[in-house]
Amino acid sequence: MQNFDVLIIGSGLAGQSAALRLAKHCRVALVSKRSLEDSASGWAQGGIAAVLDSRDSIEAHIQDTLIAGAWLNDEPATRFVVENGRHSIEWLIEQGVPFTKDDAGYHLTREGGHSARRVIHVADATGLAVQDTLTKKVRATPNITVLESHIAIDLITGEKLGTGENRCFGAYVLDSRNGEVITIGAPNTLIATGGAGKVYLYTTNPDTSTGDGIAMAYRAGCRVSNMEFIQFHPTCLYHPQAKSFLISEAVRGEGGLLRLPDGTRFMLEHDERAELAPRDIVARAIDFEMKKRGLDCVFLDISHKGEDFIRNHFPNIHARCLELGIDIASEPIPVVPAAHYTCGGIVSDLKGRTDVAGLYVAGEASCTGLHGANRLASNSLLECLVFSEAAVNDILASKTKALPTLPHWDESRVTDADEEVVISHNWDELRRFMWDYVGIVRTTKRLKRAKHRIGLLMREIDEFYANFRVSHDLIELRNLVATADLIVRCAMQRKESRGLHFSRDYPEMLGKAKNTVLRRRLPKH
CATH class of the missing domain: 3.90.700.10 (Succinate dehydrogenase/fumarate reductase flavoprotein, catalytic domain)
Structure with a gap:
């Protein structure tokens, strides 16, 4: 068992910026599925939206975000992010991010849905430049233990320990290089695992975007909201x-x-x-x-x-x-x-807190209320920065909870998988029917078909998971199917067309905007 003050799962912009802010005060474990350089943040081209021009205004940025989000946005969360925009950009500049300049200072571009030029960028590879800058710092910071080629399997909660306490104490993590499962204990855990684009056949996301954090948090008892809103670039x-x-x-x-x-x-x-x-x-x-x-x-x-x-x-x-x-x-x-982007996710408050004590979320895995029914271009990296800092501030302000003794991962009743082809076949089948049935335009009939197929896959994967040793591919497939189930169930709840969710059976938008919220029924103790 390894113990840290904070466990961060995911190494994109939300995870790395949180690690750098925390490292001055405590010991941090940063878990990365592949290398630190391999994240969706690094693939972001456009830039980061923030009010940096005197001719622009906070109110205009908020209004543009609400219009794009089809009025489903949470207004206090939207204001919180937009008002912290300049501060977040200044922090990145302090870290050494080489934003593109022009005669007036920093060059600002304009993107769809914006009423002004407010997107600061590094040519057309902003995410890569930001990620490169932060990764060098993370690697050089003594208080950050970087665990590359590691994938979280599940969160360790009071429910798992049999105490009934609604709290997270860390996670079980697979070292993909040798197949060993390690137990990482931490009084505070931050999920920064990104979105779930790989649930679809065609995606702009890296292979790492398999909905891991969303699926783990849902299994741990967190509310998940608005998963029907998948942005197609x-x-x-x-x-x-x-x-x-x-x-x-x-x-x-x-x-x-x-x-x-x-x-x-x-x-x-x-x-x-x-x-x-x-x-x-x-x-x-x-x-x-x-x-x-x-x-x-x-x-x-x-x-x-x-x-x-x-x-x-x-x-x-x-x-x-x-x-x-x-x-x-x-x-x-x-x-x-x-x-391209998962607008829904794990429900969090303005401090990045989830429904489970000691468990925080930041970035694409979260549902803060900023994006509503459709994300405004270049608001995503801004959300990563603002909410990772909010989570850090709350972690540092809260009293440290003593960790109980955590049990080791139990492999006594499992064997090595005999048929790896089952995983690749299920992965392929899932992504194809999600593209066909739960894509840009939906119908109730298509959603029902998808739900039926997901149910069959879930049973097959649960059986596989129970009987065989976990592998990187099995963990991702289990999380992808769980995330696909959440997307379909949210989509079936929404009896209207709004933002990214367009239903041929319900083409009109309802007068009142409501969130779709799912929560796993926790067992009674």
């Missing part, structure tokens, strides 16, 4: 050799136009804001045009802006497309929508 590169390569929102923000194969623009037929409409509207419009015309993709054209502009603003996108034989300075980019 409208423009993922359509190319057989390009795995999950995102074409940034900023391409449309800087004048990129969406066209059909014959060059005709189509967005004005769907929304008066055309290419600058919020993501849910643009993704649905592309999905509609593709299905109506039997297209494999549509095209995003920025070539009219000229090669110098494109190389200057989008160097990484330009270079990657060139590698694949597409010169975006002279031809349009083939694009399709892909699962």
Whole structure:
């Protein structure tokens, strides 16, 4: 058993920024499924939205967020995040993040749904630059124990220990390199595991985005909310050799136009804001045009802006497309929508606290109320920063709880798996039917089909989990299926179309916005 003051599960922006803030005061374990560099935060291209220009205002940023979120947002949470925007950016600048500058200071770009230029960025690879800067610091900080190639299996709670206390005491963690399960005890645990994009066949997310934290917290008794709101990014590169390569929102923000194969623009037929409409509207419009015309993709054209502009603003996108034989300075980019962001998640308050004492959440795994029914572009990294700091402040202000003796992981009744193919087959089946039945446009019939298939998979996986030694792939599959179940159950509860959830059976939006909330029934003691 290893003991720490704080256990952080997940090593993206929320996890790393929390670790750096905590390390001055206590001993931290930072668990990373792969390497520290491998996270969804590192894949973020566009930037971070914050009110940094005197011509912009807090109220305008809040209003844009509420409009994009289809009025399901929690207003106090939205205000809390937006008001802390400048402070969060200043902290990143202090850490050494090299944000792109112009004559006026820092260059601010504009993205869909924003009424002003307020997205600070590092060219078109903001997440990578932020992650690189923080990772170097994390690796050099003595009080942070980095556990790479480790994956959390489950949280250790009072329920698991038989005490009935609604508290988290750490987690069981698998060392993927040798198959050993270690027990990590900590009076405070922060979930920063990101979203669940890999539940879908096409996603812009890295392979690590398997809903682990959401599934673990739900099993531990936390409420999970609004999981039906999966944001599909409208423009993922359509190319057989390009795995999950995102074409940034900023391409449309800087004048990129969406066209059909014959060059005709189509967005004005769907929304008066055309290419600058919020993501849910643009993704649905592309999905509609593709299905109506039997297209494999549509095209995003920025070539009219000229090669110098494109190389200057989008160097990484330009270079990657060139590698694949597409010169975006002279031809349009083939694009399709892909699962991009999980707007729902573990319910938390303004201090990052969940329903279980000693358990916190920050970043995409959380449901703070900021995003509502659809995330406004570039609000995600901001949420990571604001809520990881809020959780850190609460952890440091709270009294340290003495840890009980935690039992070791019990492998006495299991054997090595005889058929690993079961895992890969189930993984593939899940992602395909989630894409077909629980995608951009939904029906009650499709959702019922998905729920039935998930039920069959869950039983098969539970049996596998009970009888065989855990593996990295089995843990991820178990969490993916649990997360898919939450998405479908939330979607079936919502009898309307709002934001990212569009139902053919309930095409209208109800007058009152309500959250969908799920909670596991805890056993009675």
